[in-house]
Every structure is written in structure tokens, then in C-alpha cells.
Amino acid sequence: MRKYLVVMPTLNERSSLPGLIESVLKHDGFHVLVVDDASTDGTPEAVRTIMSTTERVSLMERPSKLGLGTAYITGFKWGLQRGFRYFIEMDADGSHNPDALPWFVKEMEKGFGLVIGSRYMNETISVVGWDFRRLLLSKCGNIYASMILGLRLTDLTSGFRCYSVQALEALDLDRVHSTGYSFQIEMAYRVDAAGFTVHEMPIIFYERNYGSSKMSKRIVREAAVLPWRLRVERMFDALGRVVSRKKHAKEISG
Ligand SMILES: Nc1nc2c(ncn2[C@@H]2O[C@H](COP(=O)(O)OP(=O)(O)OP(=O)(O)O)[C@@H](O)[C@H]2O)c(=O)[nH]1
Ligand SMILES: [Mg+2]
Incomplete structure (x- = not known):
């Protein structure tokens, strides 16, 4: 089995x-898949240059901005077909430190379905470079989503995390509908609902030094609606199970 895939x-x-x-490749066993949505600043060309020197980097190019969520789902499917064991989500803007990668592996070896790199563990805030408004949005968003979904996690929206192959295989990835940052909330919820343990470990998050943020009002709105959507879905799923159990019991008795 191949080892660890970092999807960026x-x-x-x-x-x-x-x-x-380069910093990711310093760690043994890690392969990088870049999923690029038609960048115009030379990103894919830079990846191709690196690819000419190593087999541990791959590139998937999509025709337009199709969203963070679908980029990860496409990347996960690519990795599942190639037999990777752990799947790491990581931003490409320098916010996530590659030196945390071996720590993720160490935690995953304990058998978790998902390990989230949390910025808010032990009543502290490990974020460098955010203003108060951004911090408040992130903290409140986390409290809001975890309360509605009943998940006891400190950082549901963190995008630095690692899934096991078993967890991803158990999910119906085509059922994941979030495109923006709510994708992180939805995936944590689905891994937990599938019966896997979701664990957190502390990380430090650094605001980007280069490029520009892709955060928008639409993305925030999507994240506000998502927890309710998942709760309604859970209700219908439970209802469906009751109906099919009754149908089954009727078939046996009749
Ligand atoms: N392929 C693809 N990548 C995206 C898309 N939107 C964002 N990204 C990438 O996803 C990662 C996170 O996006 P950012 O804009 O940094 O979002 P963020 O880290 O939540 O916000 P900032 O604090 O502003 O950096 C970066 O590597 C982006 O380049 C998208 O639609 N498609
Ligand atoms: Mg960022």
C-alpha cells in the first residue's frame, strides 16, 4: 500500500x-497531488517543473474555479484508486506548516478515522496574523456548527487534517455537497456519523503572506446553512431506516 497523499x-x-x-517532500512517504482550478499566475507550470525532478508530485488541472470541496473530493478519489493509506488536506498558501505532517501520521496510527489540526485546543487560540473580526467569525462559526451537529470538537472548520483510507472508503463521497469551507464541517460530520473516531491535535495557523484570500460572503452563507441541512438529512435517513425495517418485518411475517 502506498503511504500518505497530501492533496493541495x-x-x-x-x-x-x-x-x-519542497518542505512536504522532505518528509518520507509523502506524495503531493495539486488540484489546480485554472490558475493564471503560472501555478500549474511551476508544478510541472517540480514534476520533472520527482515522481512524488502529481497535478490535476480543472477548467475553472469549481470550489475547494470538489477539488478535495476529486483528489481523494484519485488517491483511493492508487492505494494511499492516509489523505491529508493542506492549504497551498503557507498557512499550514508541513512539519506537522509526521505528527498527523503518529496520531493516525492510533486508529482514528480523521485527525483535525485544531487552532483552538485547550482554551487557547493558535492563529498568527488574523484580525479580531476574522477570529470572531471563525470561533463563532465553530461553536455554531458544533452545537447544531452535537460534535464535541474545537475546530470543525480547520483545513489541515488527515483521513484514513477506511473512513474515506466508508463515505459516499458523491453525497458531499459543500463547495466552500463548509466542506470541512460536512466531512467531519460524515466521518463521525459513519462510526469513526474524529480526533484533534493542536496546530498553529499562519495567515497567508502571499496571494489573496478566496473567502466570500457566499462561502460564509453556505457554512451557516449547512449544519441545518445535515440535521434534516439525518432525520430523513432515520425515518428511511424505520420505514425499511417495518417493511422488512411485514415481509417476514407475511
Ligand atoms: N482548486 C481550488 N482551490 C481553491 C479554491 N478556493 C480556494 N482554493 C485553495 O484552497 C486553499 C485555501 O484557500 P484560502 O483562500 O487560503 O482560504 P483560507 O485559508 O480559508 O482563507 P485566508 O485566511 O484568506 O487565506 C488555498 O490553497 C487556495 O488556493 C477553488 O475553488 N479551487
Ligand atoms: Mg488561507
């Missing part, structure tokens, strides 16, 4: 990406 979605991240890939 990119949208104009030329300035940070090459250095970041």
Missing part, C-alpha cells in the same frame, strides 16, 4: 507553492 487545492498560489512542496 490551488487557485493562483505560484508564490508559495514550490517552497511548500
Whole structure:
């Protein structure tokens, strides 16, 4: 079985990406898949240059901005077909430190379905470079989503995390509908609902030094609606199970 796949979605991240890939490759067993959505700043060209020197980097190019969520799902499917064991999500803007990668592996070896790199563990805030408004949005978003979904996690929206192959195989990835950052909430919820343990470990998050943020009002709205959507879905799923159990019991008795 191949080892660890780092999936990195990119949208104009030329300035940070090459250095970041180099830092990932310093760690044994890690392969990088860049999922690029038609960057115009030379991001795919930079990846191709690196690819000419190593077999541990791959590139998937999509025709337009199709969203963070679908970039990860496409990347996971690619990795599942190639027999990877752990799947790491990582931003390509320098916010996530590649030196945390071996720590993720160490935690995953304990048998978790998902390990989230949390910025808010032990009543602290490990974020460098955010203003108060951004911090408040992130903290409140986390409290809001975890309360509605009943998940006891400190950082549901963190995008630095690692899934086991078993967890991803158990999910119906085509059922994941979030495109923006709510993708992180949805995946944590689905891994937990599938019966896997979701664990957290502390990380430090650094605001990007280069390029520009892709955060928008639409993305925030999507994240506000998602927890309710998942709760309604859970209700219908439970109802469906009751109906099919009754049908089955009727068939046996009749
Ligand atoms: N392929 C792809 N990548 C995306 C898309 N949107 C964002 N990304 C990438 O996803 C990662 C996270 O996006 P950012 O804009 O940094 O979002 P963020 O880290 O939540 O916000 P900032 O604090 O502003 O950096 C980066 O590597 C982006 O290039 C998208 O639609 N498609
Ligand atoms: Mg970022």
C-alpha cells in the first residue's frame, strides 16, 4: 500500500507553492497531488517543473474555479484508486506548516478515522496574523456548527487534517455537497456519523503572506446553512431506516 497523499487545492498560489512542496517532500512517504482550478499566475507550470525532478508530485488541472470541496473530493478519489493509506488536506498558501505532517501520521496510527489540526485546543487560540473580526467569525462559526451537529470538537472548520483510507472508503463521497469551507464541517460530520473516531491535535495557523484570500460572503452563507441541512438529512435517513425495517418485518411475517 502506498503511504500518505497530501492533496493541495490551488487557485493562483505560484508564490508559495514550490517552497511548500519542497518542505512536504522532505518528509518520507509523502506524495503531493495539486488540484489546480485554472490558475493564471503560472501555478500549474511551476508544478510541472517540480514534476520533472520527482515522481512524488502529481497535478490535476480543472477548467475553472469549481470550489475547494470538489477539488478535495476529486483528489481523494484519485488517491483511493492508487492505494494511499492516509489523505491529508493542506492549504497551498503557507498557512499550514508541513512539519506537522509526521505528527498527523503518529496520531493516525492510533486508529482514528480523521485527525483535525485544531487552532483552538485547550482554551487557547493558535492563529498568527488574523484580525479580531476574522477570529470572531471563525470561533463563532465553530461553536455554531458544533452545537447544531452535537460534535464535541474545537475546530470543525480547520483545513489541515488527515483521513484514513477506511473512513474515506466508508463515505459516499458523491453525497458531499459543500463547495466552500463548509466542506470541512460536512466531512467531519460524515466521518463521525459513519462510526469513526474524529480526533484533534493542536496546530498553529499562519495567515497567508502571499496571494489573496478566496473567502466570500457566499462561502460564509453556505457554512451557516449547512449544519441545518445535515440535521434534516439525518432525520430523513432515520425515518428511511424505520420505514425499511417495518417493511422488512411485514415481509417476514407475511
Ligand atoms: N482548486 C481550488 N482551490 C481553491 C479554491 N478556493 C480556494 N482554493 C485553495 O484552497 C486553499 C485555501 O484557500 P484560502 O483562500 O487560503 O482560504 P483560507 O485559508 O480559508 O482563507 P485566508 O485566511 O484568506 O487565506 C488555498 O490553497 C487556495 O488556493 C477553488 O475553488 N479551487
Ligand atoms: Mg488561507
